[in-house]
Amino acid sequence: MSTITLTKESHATPEKFRIKHQDSLSVLGPDATTSQTNAKTTGKTDAGSPPIQTRSKVGIIGGGFAGIGAAIKTMQELNEHDLLILERHDNFGGTWYANTYPGCASDIPALWYSFSFALASNWSRLQPPQYEMEEYLLRVVDMYKLRDKVQFRTYIDRCVFDDKQGEWTLFGHDMQTGQLLEHKCSILLGCSGGLVHPRHLQVEGLDSFKGKYMHSAVWDHSVDFKGKRVVVVGNGCSANQTVPALLNDPQYNAGSITQIFRSKHYILPPLPAALMWLYWLLSFSYYGLFAVRLLVVAIAEGKFLQFKGDGYIANWIRRVRAHSSTEYVKKHAPKKYHEQIIPDWTIGCKRMIFDYNYIPSLHDPRIDLRSERIKKVVPEGVILENDELIPCDIIVACTGYDLEKSLQLPVMTSSGASMNEIWSREGPTAYRTIMVKEVPNFFLMSGPNAGTGHSSVVMSIENAIDFYLKVAKPILQGKEKSVVVKTQAYDTWHKDIQHELKSSIFGTPLGGCVSWYNRGGHNHTTYPWSQIHYWYVTHFPNYTDLSYSPSSSSKNEKSLVEDDSKKPKLD
Structure with a gap:
């Protein structure tokens, strides 16, 4: 059991901790099957x-x-x-080497999303970015040679x-x-x-699009987003992280984002800052870190019943968590989007999302949410079911994984x-x-x-x-x-x-x-x-x-024992 202190080199040079785009395409791109031939x-x-x-x-x-x-x-x-x-x-690194989209981060506390035998003592935040997660994994690799x-x-x-x-x-x-x-x-x-x-966007006309298309799992960091019109398809965890990064990160600073989706998700308030303070307080030793980890495990396990059956305790936990999510969204998102993003089904039916600045970002005048399906893609943008054209320069598919x-x-x-x-x-x-x-x-x-x-x-x-x-x-x-x-x-x-x-x-x-x-x-x-x-x-x-x-050796040993037992015993 040991602790790891990260150098945070990944914050200064994140490009050293992510896969090259061409290498990613060769394994995960739309034509990746050609690599097998x-x-x-x-x-x-x-x-x-x-x-x-x-x-x-x-x-x-x-x-x-x-x-x-x-x-x-x-x-x-x-x-x-x-x-x-x-x-x-x-x-x-696996996922944490290959997935490098803007805002990519752990969706649960990293002090739990890490090895129990190698706990990091200085995560930068509760849900650290992709490059910091990759730095952690490479430190573990080097520690154990x-x-x-x-x-x-x-x-x-x-x-x-x-x-x-x-x-x-x-x-x-x-x-x-x-x-x-x-x-x-x-x-x-x-x-x-x-x-x-990646589960790529499957829609008529995508090959005709004159702009750039990419899946969030195969991100092209050479593409310039500044001032560009962007369509983001999907609203799961990756979209929850990508959208605010494209709007707020000076490296991207998109001109506009139209987010197109049909499904809804329960988006919970961000993780409490008190947990980070407790982590810092006890980060001086492995046992202190492990104690905080156990606390997170205990709290999460205490909520497990929300996923089971229709009993009183399960329903009570669901009501509390659903209320927390709904009130958070109503308080921090524009009212015009409430109906589009607040679910009407049972919380937990889909994976819940701890907000990563997505809900507040919906106040940005550059973003627009659309719940119509995409009918087809044309050279200049996408056409919705109602035949409305959404002009765009870049299409980002946050459409999940196969x-x-x-x-x-x-x-x-x-x-x-x-x-x-x-x-x-x-x-x-x-x-x-x-x-x-x-x-x-x-x-x-x-x-x-x-x-x-x-x-x-x-x-x-x-x-x-x-x-x-x-x-x-x-x-x-x-x-x-x-x-x-x-x-x-x-x-x-x-x-x-x-x-x-x-x-x-x-x-x-x-x-x-x-x-x-x-x-x-x-x-x-x-x-x-x-x-x-x-x-x-x-x-x-x-x-x-x-x-x-x-094994053949154990058979031989058994045979020798049996043969020895058959030998006549001499008085």
Whole structure:
């Protein structure tokens, strides 16, 4: 357990702590799929070079919070240093390296949205900006010497588990050269985040637009916004952060913003300043910081019941929080926008947003809110459903992420099992959010249903890592060849979690809204129980739900014992 003191270099040179736009486009842009075709599937590159072959005991796909945390805990808790992180970007950080839109920041207190074993003692504010979050992650990486444990610019095309050998082979390629790669490992960890692949604006005529178009997740910092007419599509968390930055940051200073959206969100007052004062007061030691963190956890967990059922306590919490949001908006937003932005469904049905100066910014005369849909895009701007033309120079899509695509990894076995095919038939799920049936020695960090409406995904990741450490330990010790969740346990978990989610408000009829939490009646996003419950199910595995296959060495040892027992005993 240690503390980290940030140098704040990221505030002086934020460009050093964000991905280059062209690199981001190659992975996340509208034509990003072409990056997968750089390498041939024949076993050789265009230059005729054979695949580069590497090996480690643990393979980790992804170098964000989950990948960094899993690597550190594997070395610390299991004393296993033979691991390799495979990351498609050119640096660590994941979401916090790739998402660099103006105003991008943590939407919950960073003292909770950080590793429990490496707490920062000098966050600049409760919800620090993207570049400061990236600086924190890079400090953690250097503290635990992870730079010699990573292979950057590596795209994984498919992963195949050999059922006989009990070993994974990862087939990938270098994102720049197309050089083919093959990496073998005993344990495979899926550490790709959920907020990865942008859901681009899908509207007729976008290709004809003469101005600049960008998704908030693939931001082009070379574009000059000063004095320009901007259309922002969407009003979720990223829009809540982007709009005030485009208006108020001298670097952008947009001439006008027309924000077009249909949905509404509960926007809560900013986090209380008293929490920051308490953080500063106790930042002199790790234990002081951890105490503040526990206080935030306790307060958040105390509000969890608002997401469950229709009981008296749940309804009371909802009324209090909804009233707080509504009164805040009525007090600080122009009256003409109240009807457009105040929801009429149950609070918590969609993820709630702590305001980041968005509501006060609506008084700026340069902004206009429109609730009509976009009919089509034309060279000079966008045309709304009512046939009104909104002239613009720049279109910014704050339209969220493709969670299904982010979850999918090309994982399969030599016996014919495929995670993506299983999910296509039955819906995405994972036993305790971590293990997939028929796919041995594979663990998802922040897998299906690992998200919450009130908690920190980093805490969820740490819990999942602790589960993996316990279950995979016999494999890494050589005592067992493989481990897989039993089909019945997996199916029961899937059935139980979906049944429980129906009594929640996450995009259900009880919640009364249409939410990305719930698609087609199947919710693979949120966890239906409290984080205390999640901590329990990840720290106390039910080994009867798991099936281990013994390694050849353990078989030989057993055979030797049996043979020795058959020898005649001499008096």
